[in-house]
Amino acid sequence: MLVAEQIRKTFGGLVAVQDVDLHLQEGEILGLVGPNGAGKTTLLNIISGLYKPDNGSIHYKGENITGLALNSVCKKGIAKTFQHPQSFPGMLASEAVMVSAIFGNHHKVNMKEARDEAVGHLDFVHFPKEKIDASLSQLNLMELKRVQLARALASQPRLLLLDELTTGLNPNESDEAIGLIRKIREEGTTIMLIEHVMRVITGVSDRIVVLDHGVKIADGTPLDVLNEQRVIDSYLGEKY
Ligand SMILES: Nc1ncnc2c1ncn2[C@@H]1O[C@H](COP(=O)(O)OP(=O)(O)OP(=O)(O)O)[C@@H](O)[C@H]1O
Ligand SMILES: [Mg+2]
Known part of the structure; x- marks a missing residue:
């Protein structure tokens, strides 16, 4: 490969x-x-x-x-996660993953589909449901790592x-x-x-x-x- x-x-x-x-x-x-x-x-x-x-x-x-x-x-x-997660602090966890669902691959999705995909990926990586629309600046390191993994997966x-x-x-x-x-x-x-x-x-x-x-x-x-x-x-x- x-x-x-x-x-x-x-x-x-x-x-x-x-x-x-x-x-x-x-x-x-x-x-x-x-x-x-x-x-x-x-x-x-x-x-x-x-x-x-x-x-x-x-x-x-x-x-x-x-x-x-x-x-x-x-x-x-080919997607990658980073040793030290970096993110736009004002962005929501859901948005960070949606960006990848929309721009990280060749599939065309609308906003609703991108959000559904993002929620699915965040769920898959056991990201806490109640924080899906929390801003990244409010997350701890583990949660940021889960967002990163979900974001990588969203690029398929x-x-x-x-x-x-x-x-x-x-x-x-x-x-x-x-x-x-x-x-x-x-x-x-x-x-x-x-x-x-x-x-x-x-x-x-x-x-x-x-x-x-x-x-x-x-x-x-x-x-x-x-x-x-x-x-x-x-x-x-x-x-x-
Ligand atoms: N952007 C950079 N500019 C200058 N030096 C760098 C840069 N990135 C890595 N290095 C240097 O290259 C070497 C390899 O670093 P690298 O981060 O790839 O190691 P690593 O195996 O991932 O280490 P660790 O287990 O600590 O994460 C180190 O000496 C590091 O200081
Ligand atoms: Mg390293």
């Missing part, structure tokens, strides 16, 4: 992502892990079109999408990129998130997710890729990857 080859991104003198090859099969859940500053977010930002890579190419369903802008990539079916992605969706959740909440991620995949969406919570990563991933200082150091099944000495040394600290 996705083939990224030799992806490189530098910020000034810093090489954030260093010649990374990565592929994704349709229907798969791929976990992306690695220490802080390893380049995980940067890689997702490149795939989603937020950053242009300095080198390398990205093909999605056979089409070269390298360097396309975020909105074009989104309309092709075939590939969903999740950047630390469950960071800061308690064990019950992360179990719920694991359930949601599985359900999204069951409905036909391929998922690539960055997570630091190993329980979540091992709970959902078919395959894991490990980045360290911008370099891909492992790629394989969770069992194989988490037992690799290099992964233990650079990321896990001790055997998981």
Whole structure:
């Protein structure tokens, strides 16, 4: 579904992502892990079109999408949530999702249909019903993350990129998130997710890729990857 080859991104003198090859099969859940500053977010930002890579190419369903802008990539079916949710504080939760239902894909919907879709997506991600028309500035971090996920889903992605969706959740909440991620995949969406919570990563991933200082150091099944000495040394600290 996705083939990224030799992806490189530098910020000034810093090489954030260093010649990374990565592929994704349709229907798969791929976990992306690695220490802080390893380049995980940067890689997702490149795939989603937020950053242009300095080198390398990205093909999605056979089409070269390298360097396309975020909105074009989104309309092709790749949506992303952000590690640190940012939003227009005066916008309502329902409106934030409606914008995506209207402009995030090629389907034509009127305002009523967009609102119905938004309410459906917010319900799916267990966003509190009584806050559907609350402004984003009144929401806590968890609620903002749910809005982000609903907004990503409203663009009807075939590939969903999740950047630390469950960071800061308690064990019950992360179990719920694991359930949601599985359900999204069951409905036909391929998922690539960055997570630091190993329980979540091992709970959902078919395959894991490990980045360290911008370099891909492992790629394989969770069992194989988490037992690799290099992964233990650079990321896990001790055997998981
Ligand atoms: N827009 C930017 N401008 C300058 N440097 C950046 C930018 N984005 C990321 N970096 C740097 O690139 C490196 C990789 O950052 P990135 O955010 O991709 O790491 P990460 O693996 O997502 O880390 P974390 O687990 O902390 O979220 C870091 O050294 C970071 O400071
Ligand atoms: Mg990050």
